[in-house]
Amino acid sequence: MSFPVRFRKKMTVTTRFAPSPTGFLHIGGARTALFNWLFARHHGGRFLLRIEDTDRQRSTPEAVAAIFDGLSWLGLEADAEPVFQSARAARHAEVVADLLAQGRAYRCYASAEELAEMRAAQRAAGQPQRYDGRWRDRDPAEAPQGVAPAIRLKAPQEGETVIEDAVQGRVTVANSQLDDMVLLRSDGSPTYMLSVVVDDHDMAISHVIRGDDHLTNAFRQTQLYRALGWEPPVFGHIPLIHGPDGAKLSKRHGALGAEAYRDMGFLPEAMRNYLARLGWAHGDDEMFTTEQAIQWFDLPGVGRSPARFDMAKLTDLNAKYLRQGDDARLAGLVAERLAGEGLTVDDPGRALLEAAMPGLKTRARTLVELADSARFYLLPRPLALDDKAARQIEGEGRETLAALLSRLTDTPTWEREALEALTRSFAEEQGLKLGKAAQPLRAALSGSTVSPPVFEVLELLGRAESLGRLADALEPSA
């Protein structure tokens, strides 16, 4: 399972995304996955997935499913079946047995209470809290009876550990700052520190790109790699994403699952573009295709400072993607949403949506807004008018509308330019500004004072439906 260093170095770039399935795929994780995916694609390498489910208590199948869903929505497919870390416990233990045999690890019989006392004493003395190595050189013969030991790494105590981080640069820490970490718990289960190292090695991961909350872990992991005689991967610790207030992302602002963004009406390509620009830049380019991102993405372009998640910018980007989106696809997505709220869209309805899309998509920033603004096209008569719209059809507006209705009824051509010309000349002879005629029309047709251009609406709705809606609006009871 392990490869000699000289061979591994020649192997292609391999990255991985390794979430622990304790919740949804949050936005920070999504960006980490994106960066790993882009990096692998850029270098013609492989992108793998590993589920770190060694915490049996907190890991759930639902979370695993949510993570897979989120990744596939974002289009970040892995190049191989995901690895489940929990299935590899035997291999992890085997590695530790070797370490033990070589004297690079040792058994520690200290109890949890004992360690807690030790830390309390250190804290009281104002000393840094770390394992004091009490079993490091102790004679195993002194081991207490009937106590299962944890296995700790015999880490170097002098010198320093250096990481040449592809994002952070060279980072150095004195070995005296690090203690002897636990590799195997007293129940024989592997710790995270051990598992990542063994799995990354066995999966031939060449580049570990992850949040910089793991930077300090990288020192310990490097020590483990050395003890094992393995070459560490290249690390790239990317800065975390913060909420709008500069604090760690919390549930209140951005730490929602990918599916929450989907529900809010964001397009996956907009999400990908936005996430890519968070902490990474290619000059002044703001909007780019995934192909361009793959071509341009590399670690030197990643910044070192944390970025804040900005809904407004995401929303704006999404609006731009909506505007250039394919009409048939958008019509489909809108139909899906409308169906979700009980408004079934038949084939003619779908065609109407698609035809109306150019006029609708420029007025929406999310699919939610798009669906909201499209709904009136499909609603059955009589339409309910909102308050502002109803006011357009009172008094003067009502008279104007009635007069206009008879003109419309008589017109031979039902086509937007002709309808506009008709309405313009009508307004002119009545001595009205065009808006005075257009607004009541819009209100009756759409039930609102805001809509795509009225003459476009008139044309798309068709003669019968339009005339019907106008008549409905003039009903005294309405």
Place this chain on the structure above:
RNA sequence: GACCCCUUCGUCUAGUGGCCUAGGACAUCACCCUUUCACGGUGAAGACACGGGUUCGAGUCCCGUAGGGGUCACCA
């Protein structure tokens, strides 16, 4: 507290010693376009955290200060 990292407009960022009287994007404001709302167009306001160095010259290099973040488990 210890260790590590970070610091350019409100936000995301460009910037790798002279091209910077610091550029773009989002947000904000104004105007134009206009049948509503948008789109679009034009313009405005808005930043190199602070203090010392190094250098002919510093946003760019070094040191310090301040602020922010991360990590300090037999969690991952």
